[in-house]
Amino acid sequence: MRHDHVLTAKQFSRADIETILDRAGDFDGPTGDTRHTDSLLGLLFFEPSTRTKMSFETAIKRLGGDTIDMGSVDSSSVTKGESLADTVRVIEGYADAIVLRHPKQGAAKMASEFVDVPVVNAGDGAGHHPTQTLLDLYTIRENAGLDDLTIGIMGDLKYGRTVHSLAQALTNFETTQHFVSPESLALPPEVRYDLDEAGAAVAEHTELEGVLPDLDVLYVTRIQRERFPDENEYRAVASEYGIDLRTLEDATDDLSIMHPLPRVDEIDPAIDETPHATYFEQAHNGVPVRMALLDSLL
């Protein structure tokens, strides 16, 4: 596979996904690889994201390459009013690929129109997060396989970019997707539109109870405090869409629980010690998957 830019999960075919995941398997474990010693990755994070950023840094360094970094947003030219289009055109002259995290939807797509080096979308507002999806798929494949899969996706489905990308990518496989959220945080119409266009088997629910026993995977996302006008309303919703050992009484023994992290209260730490907990493994998979992706781009 060679894509010049990685902007949305929608651009991936089943074959693209399988190629990347197979290659990621080769990078899983100590490699001491030096195939990209001359490569410099430009990290443009206009929004803080320690994990995603460190995961990309680790991936390029384990391929023998290095990073350049614009530092914190406060000290950068962004605060001086420079456009994103100008910023990426400058960085294009320094780096072999650009990893962009930006608060605006469509930022990565726009950036890709101004530069000739590959742009990797590392999260654009409530839009997409395709590299997270690749590591999610890698983790799901390891634990439950990707066909004949029943997956529950719960939490903030409206603003959750990891959810949008994952849902779109899963349409390449024989999966049934159950979306569980409060009505106010249900899937946005454009994501639902894509799923319907792809002919995906999809159901939407406001309660986990009832669908939980059917699930092979439960993907939990964080509900953000700032989505609610008052603390009490947030508390009520957050507790309803969190899980603990008691919730899992109805689950099958094989259920994997995933979460893009960081979690706040959505998953009771008591679950960490059970075989259901897959979220730390999921986080670790970010490195081999991003190594495989960068290797294909550079």
Place this chain on the structure above:
Amino acid sequence: MTDDHQLRVGKIRNGTVIDHVTGGQALTVLAILDIDGSGGEEISVGMNVPSDRIGRKDILKIEGRELSQEEVDVLSLVAPDATINIVREYDVAEKHRVERPEEVVGVLSCPNANCITTEREPVESRFAVLADGVRCAYCGTLIREAFADRIEVE
């Protein structure tokens, strides 16, 4: 071209007649074409005129201006049944039907306040035209109705 209702407004010598516009959409059509009369154009507008074909229609006659195909295509978003006659020396020189374009660029503004196209960036709005609406090429937002509200009038 012997539609009685069309005769309510006078014939033009050179320009464009846009007929069979969805009733009530004439001003939106002018907005799309960026015509507000301030340029001195001679414009006649008939609104909610009875029509055998579409019930009530609007009709616009614009003296001294021939619409380009691109302009005509964008009209399809608000006036899918419109017919366009280019008039030269009082005769219809060309007839066009609007066709839905695959995309419209720089005409609609994205309703998503968090979309990169609403920032001060050197990028034009770009919408894919779907069977039942349009979709922002950057943030994916769907607009299924109220196109008129989204038209950028400078």
